Amino acid sequence: MINKIAESIGKALSRVKDGDTVLIGGFGTAGIPVELIDGLIEHGARELTVVNNNAGNGDAGLAALLKARRVRKIICSFPRQADSFVFDELYRAGKVELELVPQGNLAERLRAAGAGVGAFYTPTGFGTQLACNPDGNAKETRVISGKSYVLEFPIHGDVALIKAEAGDRWGNLTFRKAARNFGPVMATAAKWTVASVYEIVELGALDPEHIVTPGIFVSQVVKVERVATQAGGLKTRA
């Protein structure tokens, strides 16, 4: 019998280790699995590499993880926001490493990891500073049919933490509106994917035509209490 429903967030995260690469879904505050991040803080893993589109809002969620000094490196496209003060301070103090990746390359590097693709050529970033590796060396480039491309490598996660809407014991998931964002692609890219859901349903209750992430990409499903997504991103927290 397959039962991916975890009794608690703590149990769902028990496999996380120091030094892991943790993929965290969300765009601004939409789709951020706040409860799972709180669970990660409680778990205590350190020296993490975190992959998210941003670098935390306010002082909750990813910002709280950063504040607890559990993150060695963050890979993201847009760290600087009106309320990213926790990241800003750590970055300026040299206490967190940043790998800046154009958003589409970030998504595609995750997709490549999940799809078993060794590397790929992308036009995004060609001729820019971001066509350099963090060590300053230029990334490989190639002209294909007259167009210039940069070689980019996959980002594999040890763990993915994603926020979904509903799930079943096989790990099938649906999402809500634009809170979907990185969730489905991150689910494919990690060895251990934990999804928070607001609703756990019986097998067969999710319309197979509407399942967004099939259970094969999901390791654990854990129910959390429904809380409306809060304003974030460019808005100042109330």
Add this chain to the structure above:
Amino acid sequence: MANYIKRSKQELAQRVAQDIFDGAYVNLGIGQPTLVANYLPHGLEVVLHSENGILGMGAPPAPGEEDYDLINAGKQPVTLLAGGAYFHHADSFSMMRGGHIDISILGAFQVSATGDLANWSTGEPGSIPAVGGAMDLAVGAKQTWVMMDLLTKQGESKVVSACTYPLTGVSCVKRIYSDLATLECTATGLKLIDKVQGLTNQELENMLGLPVQV
């Protein structure tokens, strides 16, 4: 005394909107480009794309109706039109990089005469770098348009022979819509599409410090 009046931000948005065609899939960048949505000619069906996984993005919701699972690239609440769809990030950027978006409209710090774009970083020491979807938006769409003031507050041309700010993309901008003129970027330099009434070609070239083919 100048014999011309600059386009206001609203007039500029209106000018850009005039060139958007029925059935176009369009991505409006953060900031000034979002104004274009207010001026799309009545009766056209234009589908707005948002990088965070929305096609068919609608106007901001009425106060009290905000749903923070439904936000735009600037993280502000929006709505979804009938016919709209949600999708994940890899699909969203396939739409861009794969040339499915007809028009991407972006702001800019500088654009070169041959269409190089600088809009993500001023390279200021100590600033925290952030790129978001800018580099994907610059190179992926069928056409990339820039919307900006022609001159900086100091009166320097933002259209240059070569960008001094860090590049977002190379030879990717097709058109520049500005408060003084609309220009096309080509491999052989700038071509004039239109300019505000009373501005002479000579004055325009002097401001830019670059030749403009008429």
